[in-house]
Amino acid sequence: MAVFSEKPIKTLLLHLALIAAVIATLFPLFWMVSVSLMSSAEANRFPPPLLPAAPTLEHYRMLFSRLNLAAYLLNSTLIATSVTVLSLLLNSMAGYAFAKLRFKGRDRLFRLLLASMVIPAQVAMLPLFLMLKEMGLVNTYGGVIVPGMASIFGIFLIRQYALSIPDSLLDAARIDGAGEFRIYRTLVLPLCKPILVTLAIFTFMGTWNDFMWPLIILTDNDLYTLPVALANLLGEHVQDAELMMAGSVLTVLPVILLFLVLQKYYIEGLVLGSVKE
Template identity: 45%
Template structure:
């Protein structure tokens, strides 16, 4: 008797769950489509606007198809702010900063995760205070330091002050904290020196975390505006955000050239993220769950 009623009951339960599951799937897909449109539509209009003149951009209705003034806008950028040199400046500074800051944050994270020394927790807490201190608070003393070192209007003035980035140190410390101590001890027993141990045993499992750190550092420096604006003086030394800001006049702004420069500035960010996005999420989650 029990067997005969269980079968139909399960069948009715499954059939009742199917419409609910299908409805949830449709709702989720619709929400994702709306979110995707909200993200992509502004980028689409940015690319379209970069091919039009300032007058055409403010037409009503606004243009939704590509125009024929892309090269004119690029020429205007080159004449106004030496755009090719500005792009080269930004790429060079961002790459150098990513490499140098990545090395500093990785070594610091390893030291805080795997070495025991007096004052370790106090020092790490002091570094973490940097996450809650606004950057504007340090602008004046940093500028005075750069002036005393005669580094104003140089690449090192842009790169050096933020090499030990608190978030980067925190990310690498949390990731390396999940690495088993027994693995390091076995390497030391086999005769590995500390730098060989770091390079051959510690770094290979950290590739996802390093990819996440690299993306964060590159985008952080590529988009930085306030500090390069303060320490860079010549037009030929400007980075992209500073050069694009200089295109905005009080009475007259060439929005076609401005949006063209903005669209070009977004290309390296997209390339870096797409190249490393396979590791990005796993890198951010590394160390979040510890055995």
């Protein structure tokens, strides 16, 4: 009897552990939304209330009417969308080339790219800033967009996925007279759709949430992205927890919605992208 009762107990414990993990993960998000709907100073009570006594949208209205958050939201949307589109284009071309095109030094160059991934991004910020300064891109959208147009991780991700494309399919297209760009556009891109969506989510989320680089490269308040603007807002309204939580909700909401809409392709891309060479 003990043998038969162990499995249900283990299953129950596993489910309880999963439920606890879900609660621990979602509670900060729930608390953030709840506080954003509270009236001023309500969250500063002890003990703090779990739910707002009288839900209000006054803090959201204040963000858009008095603090011009709509402009920062538009800046973040423009930058994140531009980086994502350009990143998909350049990374997909490079990933396909490393996976399927034969050229001298291909494997050595790819290994060199992988080795450079161990270099912390902070180390490259100073030389990158000096390069962009010489190009006249400091305090411009281009200064934020250009460094994110291609990434070693994106190239690696697409290369690993493109390895699963049959060589016979590409050779048949070449025999029919198709050029490499046409093969890339009509065959490779549709077949790589799941991993492209996965990379798009990674890139958009990373760019949208990026704080350090926009803070370094942008000096004009009108060009600030949402995370940088909220950091400045914290200095001015450090005691207004409800207002800060409302700004945090507006920052987090777009990436959550993006993930929920594209999660099917995201999971499929991660699973199929684990192809071994």
